[in-house]
Amino acid sequence: MKRSTPYLLLAPALLFTGFILLFPLVQNLLNSLMHMTLGRGGTSWSGLENYSRVLSDGLFWLAFRNTVAYAVAGTVAALLLGLGFAVVLNARIGKFTDIMAFFYSIPWVVSPVVAGFAWKWLLNDSFGIFNEWLTSWGIVREDVNWLGDPRTALLCVAVARIWQFYPFAMVMFLAGLQCIPQEQYEAAEVDGATALRKFFHITIPNLRYVTAVLLLLGVIWSFNDFNMVFVMTRGGPINSSMVLPVLVREYSFVYFDVGKGSALSILVFAMLFLLSFLYLRVLTRSDAA
Amino acid sequence: MRLKYAAMLLIAMCFLSCSRTSDVVEVQFWNFGGMPKFLDWIRKQVQVYNNTHPKVRVVLGEKSWHQIREILYAGFSAGAGPDIMTLHADHAAEFGAGGYFYPLNNFPDFEQVKQRFEPNIMESTRYNGNYYGLPSSAIVFILVCNKQLFDAEGIAPPRTWSQFREAAKRLTKDLDGDGAVDQYGLVLLGGDKGGFSYRLAPLMMRAGVKIMSNDVTKFEFNSPRGVATVKLLADMHQIDHSVTPGFLAYTLSEINDLFCSNKVAMSIEGPWFQQLVEDKNPGKEFYTVPVPVPDDLVDQYKTLPSLQDMVMYPISAHSKHLTETWEFLKYIRSAEADMLYIDHKTGGLPTTIQVLNSPENAKRKAWDVYDNEIRHSTPWPAHPHIIPIVKNILAPYGQKAIIGEMTPQDAMDAAVNEAYALLEEGR
Numbered sequence: 001m002k003r004s005t006p007y008l009l010l011a012p013a014l015l016f017t018g019f020i021l022l023f024p025l026v027q028n029l030l031n032s033l034m035h036m037t038l039g040r041g042g043t044s045w046s047g048l049e050n051y052s053r054v055l056s057d058g059l060f061w062l063a064f065r066n067t068v069a070y071a072v073a074g075t076v077a078a079l080l081l082g083l084g085f086a087v088v089l090n091a092r093i094g095k096f097t098d099i100m101a102f103f104y105s106i107p108w109v110v111s112p113v114v115a116g117f118a119w120k121w122l123l124n125d126s127f128g129i130f131n132e133w134l135t136s137w138g139i140v141r142e143d144v145n146w147l148g149d150p151r152t153a154l155l156c157v158a159v160a161r162i163w164q165f166y167p168f169a170m171v172m173f174l175a176g177l178q179c180i181p182q183e184q185y186e187a188a189e190v191d192g193a194t195a196l197r198k199f200f201h202i203t204i205p206n207l208r209y210v211t212a213v214l215l216l217l218g219v220i221w222s223f224n225d226f227n228m229v230f231v232m233t234r235g236g237p238i239n240s241s242m243v244l245p246v247l248v249r250e251y252s253f254v255y256f257d258v259g260k261g262s263a264l265s266i267l268v269f270a271m272l273f274l275l276s277f278l279y280l281r282v283l284t285r286s287d288a289a
Numbered sequence: 290m291r292l293k294y295a296a297m298l299l300i301a302m303c304f305l306s307c308s309r310t311s312d313v314v315e316v317q318f319w320n321f322g323g324m325p326k327f328l329d330w331i332r333k334q335v336q337v338y339n340n341t342h343p344k345v346r347v348v349l350g351e352k353s354w355h356q357i358r359e360i361l362y363a364g365f366s367a368g369a370g371p372d373i374m375t376l377h378a379d380h381a382a383e384f385g386a387g388g389y390f391y392p393l394n395n396f397p398d399f400e401q402v403k404q405r406f407e408p409n410i411m412e413s414t415r416y417n418g419n420y421y422g423l424p425s426s427a428i429v430f431i432l433v434c435n436k437q438l439f440d441a442e443g444i445a446p447p448r449t450w451s452q453f454r455e456a457a458k459r460l461t462k463d464l465d466g467d468g469a470v471d472q473y474g475l476v477l478l479g480g481d482k483g484g485f486s487y488r489l490a491p492l493m494m495r496a497g498v499k500i501m502s503n504d505v506t507k508f509e510f511n512s513p514r515g516v517a518t519v520k521l522l523a524d525m526h527q528i529d530h531s532v533t534p535g536f537l538a539y540t541l542s543e544i545n546d547l548f549c550s551n552k553v554a555m556s557i558e559g560p561w562f563q564q565l566v567e568d569k570n571p572g573k574e575f576y577t578v579p580v581p582v583p584d585d586l587v588d589q590y591k592t593l594p595s596l597q598d599m600v601m602y603p604i605s606a607h608s609k610h611l612t613e614t615w616e617f618l619k620y621i622r623s624a625e626a627d628m629l630y631i632d633h634k635t636g637g638l639p640t641t642i643q644v645l646n647s648p649e650n651a652k653r654k655a656w657d658v659y660d661n662e663i664r665h666s667t668p669w670p671a672h673p674h675i676i677p678i679v680k681n682i683l684a685p686y687g688q689k690a691i692i693g694e695m696t697p698q699d700a701m702d703a704a705v706n707e708a709y710a711l712l713e714e715g716r
Binding site for chain 1: 358359362366467468469470479480481482533534535536537538539543546547552677680681685688689692694711714
């Protein structure tokens with residue numbers, strides 16, 4: 001085999017990857033350094049001015065806070081829920097464990113757009129089933145204005161996100177639980193450990209890498225989540241549920257300020273790159289362990 | 290030998306494919322959105338035109354209404370845009386200023402064609418002295434009043450702000466006595482920033498407010514009348530509680546559901562609403578009246594302008610077939626073609642003088658109201674950045690004032706300042 005053969009064989013894949021990954025990234029980086037507004041014509045070099053405009057925009061900081069809250073709190077809640085279901089399924093209580101595992105997993109396979117519309121209707125203040133239940137059970141007297149109230153809109157989207165992400169966490173935790181050596185539990189039983197102590201001193205430590213991976217993946221995916229927020233609230237009402245991916249769209253395709261939109265997307269990329277780097281570090285350590 | 294034959298075959302194929310160029314001119318026509326009735330019609334029109342004009346082939350592309358600007362900018366930037374398209378007239382200034390549209394007044398017979406259209410509607414296509422499109426269908430914003438609820442309460446549709454506020458208050462009710470409100474006086478479309486600004490502006494305009502000065506250099510929606518308009522809605526929401534509390538999340542679909550299920554009594558809508566209601570609740574009736582005016586302007590009830598919007602047909606400045614495209618445009622915007630819009634199922638109103646004055650059109654439901662309103666209506670100011678400004682600045686600040694996050698005066702002042710800042714940034 002010639003020395004060049006492996007490179008020739010790799011070339012199509014590299015070219016394809018370069019075209020769909022590197023070209024848009026480099027182009028986006030260049031756009032972020034230009035004054036570029038569709039419709040007004042012409043482009044000119046702007047240096048870091050677009051970045052400065054993004055960072056001095058109050059809406060960016062609101063969207064940043066919302067994104068962090070949405071990603072971190074949503075992921076942590078989904079992990080806790082996923083862990084709870086995984087523990088129950090792992091205990092194989094009752095005959096229908098496998099059927100229940102199937103049903104618990106359904107949210108993960110539903111398209112985010114479909115899920116978003118479904119949640120939007122479930123939470124509708126006049127016709128939604130949640131308000132119907134709450135009023136008929138006497139929990140609230142007036143219909144709750146879930147998505148139309150700036151104080152609750154982001155929370156509602158986060159709940160929908162938790163509902164969609166927890167099955168993935170559950171499956172991962174279940175796999176992790178099934179890998180814990182039974183001898184550890186048997187030894188703990190001999191020592192007279194209670195179920196709670198076994199959970200905190202055997203189960204949780206054995207799941208730490210799975211938890212770290214899930215936490216990072218959940219934060220990365222939520223940080224990048226456009227569909228659920230856009231379908232349910234479009235970042236409203238009055239920007240109260242604005243998150244960074246939706247703001248990129250606002251800058252780029254509502255104001256057509258491509259330079260500013262590109263600068264924001266590069267900032268989001270940098271944040272996600274950092275998180276991905278951490279994720280890879282955790283994976284490497286996990287493999288080594 | 291085999292290689293030789295293959296090479297000869299390839300060369301022959303190249304010659305065959307290059308030797309004869311087609312003498313049929315292809316005109317790309319991108320249509321954005323439209324009610325089913327309109328879509329059926331436009332497909333047939335294109336087919337008939339192609340059959341009767343063998344030297345021209347119009348290729349119809351059907352695109353999403355929701356992404357007009359994105360699709361057009363992407364197409365124009367890539368040099369692959371259409372020759373002719375449908376577009377909101379409020380984009381005439383934006384795309385005209387960008388050099389994307391061809392000034393139709395450059396065609397020698399333009400003045401003659403222009404005479405077909407209602408002058409007030411035709412003006413919507415004008416920017417900087419040039420006309421950038423021929424009107425297709427027009428809309429004007431009016432107030433729809435749920436007939437069943439108004440009749441049950443024994444009140445007439447409102448003409449003035451005080452009647453409007455009073456009607457909304459009286460029609461906000463706890464019907465089953467459980468202490469919770471089941472029916473509201475007014476619903477506002479707040480879940481879509483564009484949709485909200487298109488509801489706030491008619492109220493402002495009917496109060497005599499100009500969104501921008503005549504020379505489009507100053508914003509005027511923070512004038513005393515502009516602030517009073519926002520205060521009216523804020524008082525109805527915060528003091529009377531007669532506006533649906535969840536309005537900030539509503540799109541047109543939710544408004545239609547609420548209206549058809551008698552959960553709301555009034556909404557600011559347009560000619561498309563008739564068909565939406567018919568689809569959802571056949572036989573449901575409602576009053577169509579002009580948007581209310583301030584009490585002291587009631588003598589101008591018939592003449593104060595509401596917001597006019599219009600779909601137009603512009604021609605791309607980069608079209609290589611300007612003459613053929615212009616001929617096709619004149620064909621689909623003839624008075625005969627305009628007869629389509631006497632049917633409310635299209636969601637729009639006619640725009641040619643001949644059809645507006647036709648006896649067939651006079652039979653249209655609520656035509657007396659639409660006829661008067663469309664002739665007095667005003668479009669958005671002809672400024673290239675007006676749409677981003679009203680959608681992203683006027684709408685959120687208006688909403689903040691209505692729910693009480695800001696006072697109406699502070700909100701409108703802040704909106705005006707932000708609008709100037711946006712223009713400054715654009716420069």
